[in-house]
Structure formats: C-alpha cells, structure tokens
Amino acid sequence: MAENLSHLRADARDNRDRIIEAAREVFAEVGLEAPMREIARRAQVGPATLYRRFPTKDALVAEAFSDQMRACGRIVDDGLADPDPWHGFCSVVERVFDLHARDWGFSAAFMKTFPRAMNFAASRDDSLAKMARLVGRAKRSGGLRRDFVMEDLMIVIMANGGIRTESTSASVAASRRFAALALQAFAADPSRVKLPPAARVPLVIR
Template structure:
C-alpha cells in the first residue's frame, strides 16, 4: 500500500509542504552527521547531505544552536523518558543500573550526545524542559536507591557526568577496534556503586566544577575531531 501524496497547500506548521519536507531532510542529515562526527560539522556538509542549498538551511535554522536543538530534541526527550522509566521500576537499584546503562548506550551511539548535555538552548523551551525533568527524576532515583540500601551513600549526581566523561574516553580509544569495551567499563562502575562494596571515597567535585570539567572535556573532544 502506498502513501497518499502530500498536498501542495500549506501544512499545519504554516510551511509549504516542500519547505516542511526540506526541514525534515535538514534535521535528519544533522542527526546523522552529529552522531557520526560531532556537532562541529560544517553547516555546508549538513546542507549537502540533506540535498538542499545552504540558504535553505539558514532560513530555517539561522544559527548552529538552532539546528543542534532541533536535531537533538528527540534524543533529549528520550533522555528524560529514561529517567522516568527508571523511576517506575519497583526495584530502585535495578532502575538505577538500567538508567546508567541506557544513558551510556545513548552516548555510545551518538558522538554529539555528551556535548549537547553541556549546552543550553534558552529558546528551545521543550528541550530545556526535558533536561530539567531528566535531572529531577535522576535525583529522585538516586535518593530512592540510597534509601533502599542498595546505592552507596556517598554517590552524588555529579558522579553521572563523571561516568559519561570516562565512557567518552573509552569510546574514543576503542570504538574502531573493540566497540563494546564501554559495556565492561559500565559494569565496573555499577559494581563500584553498590552499597555492599562501598569503600571511602575522596570528596566529590562541586556541581559548578563538574560542569566546567564537562565543558572542557567536550571542547577538547571537538578540537580533536
């Protein structure tokens, strides 16, 4: 069964159908290139892969930030949903482990993902709402896992970006030769998080310090790409 052809009248978004089709092509091309090469890919390359002119791209997305927010909107929604799903798990420890594994898997599948988590997009209201929802749910997940006596008491939310930075390093070093190595790293990290195995740790970094560290790490990753 074939789909009915798109009408030539304006779509519900206020764009002509061909303009909407071009927008979808641009977003799809940006998702692919950002995942493969990182978010510093030239805009001209995105336009070329989408099969549109650079002017068409800039008319819809005047800045790189606009395009990044559009390309990663679904990913950020999935990121927020992952925390919500983890909270729904009746076993807080199982939910916590599943969440860490899922977020690290998202990172493994998309080079731009970690970088985008360090960026803010004030004009992308839904994007920022999903980010806030993800953080609030993860904080609750951590508290529940601790209350259940399964997660070590000194785990802090800043440990998650530390995990992502460690995972990013493993992914960079092993993706071509041993692409599943990151799974072993995550297994080690989760075992270290278990309360029964906990040993005293040095003090954690402050939230602002960790945020600066993530910015520096992702900037270094972009410079190398």
C-alpha cells in the same frame, strides 16, 4: 493554486527532514563543532534554506536530538517506576550509556547548555531532576553508596562519550562494560553488579 501550495508544503517538509537527518549524521561523525555549511551540503539544500528553517545551530541541535532527549526522559521515568530503586538506577545508567554510545553527537549535546533552545534544556534538566529523586531512593534502599553525588554520574557520562571504536557495535559493547564498571563503583555492595564480557577495543596511546 492549491496544488502548488501543497507542493511547496511537501517540499518544505522534505527539506526539513533532510536537514535533520544530515545534522544527525554530521554531528555523530564529527561532533557539535561541525559547520552549518557541511550540514547544508549533506542535506543538498542551500545555506539560505538551512538558516530559514533553523536560524541558529542551537535550534538545529535541539531539533536533531529531540527524539533521543524524549527517549532519555522515558528511560528515567521507567527507572523511577521500578519498585526496586537500585535496579531502577542501574537500568537508567545502562540504557542512557547505550543511547549515548550509539550517537557521539547526542552525548555531546546532552552535556551542553543551549540558551536559545530552551525546550531541549528544559527536557534535560527535568530528566536530571527525576534522576536525583531516583538517586535518593536508591541510597535509602541501601543499594547505592551513601557518598554518591550527581556529579559522579555526569563524570561517567562524559567519559562514556569519549569511547571511540571502529563500529557502533564495538562502541556499544565497550559502553556496556564501562557502565558495569561504573555501577560497581557506585554500589554499596559491588558484588551485586556482574561484568559483561570485556570489550575488544584498540589501544591508542597519544
């Protein structure tokens, strides 16, 4: 009996891992609007198994991106620990943009409110509160322009999430260029921010 129970536990863990991996892939490809049935199909589990592990999409999204959310928190903590507040601010923007550029789904998840996934929302809000502290320090140091507001940061995060290219590497290159352009706009002295090489992205006019 013990062996059977152990097998069931291992099987359940395997199902959960496949669901999480499939969710990350599907959300990265098509966004958070992806239907749960597509995630179940990609994970090779039945809908009942999916909903037994994750009763709501909010819960699945929160779990799928929990690693990235923790990484985001560490990035902000590193920025706060930097003795140069402006350098810390720039580092946070560059690293968060890079994280978002690698996963379209996470960028959308970061901007969304999840009433049924409080741990995710709490982690995000904690990161934003710490970022606000860093913003205050960067202004007082003279590096960040005085009229900068947190909404400016959210706007460029949303814009960064709209970058679409043919590959992840191209998205990351475009995102790094965009981060530098944003930091030039945010800097009290734009000449302190050096631009990386221009990213080669297709021009699409709709």
